[in-house]
Amino acid sequence: MSEVPIAGESIRLGQFLKLANAIDSGADAKALLADGEVTVNGEPETRRRRQLVRGDRVAVRGAELTVS
Helix, strand or coil: CEEECCCCCEEEHHHHHHHCCCCCCHHHHHHHHHCCCEEECCEECCCCCCEEECCCEEEECCEEEEEC
16 A cells, blocks of 8 residues: 655545556546546545545555555
């Protein structure tokens, strides 16, 4: 599990995936979310604009990322 630090109190899921280098562009995020390949705190997530806060866990492409 990798910790990815954010600057503010929260971050949108699409931005977080780019920050964590899990995707190259917003279009990649849209495709992954539409295919059900992203979970947040163990639940499938389809909203690119979902707000994440410190402690949230994101799983994508076999990687587990924690917002820190």
